[in-house]
Amino acid sequence: MLNKHGKALSADAQSRLLQAVSETLTEAKSGNVIPGNFSRSARVMDGDILIPQYDVRAAMGHGQVPADYVEFMRNVVVNGVQLEKLGLEYTSPANLSIITGWGQSMAGTINDKDPVIVDRGVTEFNGDGVYVLTWDGMLYIKRLQKADADHYDMISDNQKHKDRVVGVEEVTIHARVLYVWRGMKV
Incomplete structure (x- = not known):
């Protein structure tokens, strides 16, 4: 997604986004996130x-x-x-x-x-x-x-x-x- 939509972002901004996504996935796996469908x-x-x-x-x-x-x-x-x-x-x-x-x-x-x-x-x-x-x-x-x-x-x-x-x-x-x-x- 970053390759397609994040080209205008600096390398530092891209790195922080990847880190945030990685942390979110780790929290979800550890059970700290309650999944839900809110649509x-x-x-x-x-x-x-x-x-x-x-x-x-x-x-x-x-x-x-x-x-x-x-x-x-x-x-x-x-x-x-x-x-x-x-x-x-x-x-x-x-x-x-x-x-x-x-x-x-x-x-x-x-x-x-x-x-x-x-x-x-x-x-x-x-x-x-x-x-x-x-x-x-x-x-x-x-x-x-x-x-x-x-x-x-x-x-x-x-x-x-x-x-x-x-x-x-x-x-x-x-x-x-x-x-x-x-x-x-x-």
Whole structure:
């Protein structure tokens, strides 16, 4: 490299550069240097899962049509083993996404503006749980329970908000909420 790019350097400068490189290699061999890959493209390692964040906010209240807004969190890389230790069951790592809950109706479980990890592979009711759904033309995050063969109980965890009984055919399920990513100022 010195022969190609260091021709303008004095012999003394070239000698000092060679000495510095030699010392660095010696330190690396002796274990004083921690190797690492700090390039931006190498953040996802074996066993990690990249969870993309979507510019979607789902209402936990009166419902809303998705709108433009600035997200606090973009994408998250999580350790797959740790995700499994949390006991989360999901259809595929490729189906995991992060969206934001807006409103007060799920307070206590999901607070206003909490990011939530959802499984987009769940598009049908598969048991009691919290889902991302469309009802009456609005996007919601709500707890669903089967009321009877033709109806769901659409439940708000905040007791100040009214629960509803809605027709199964009136609801489109987009995802199941798996995890609330709660950031708290301390």
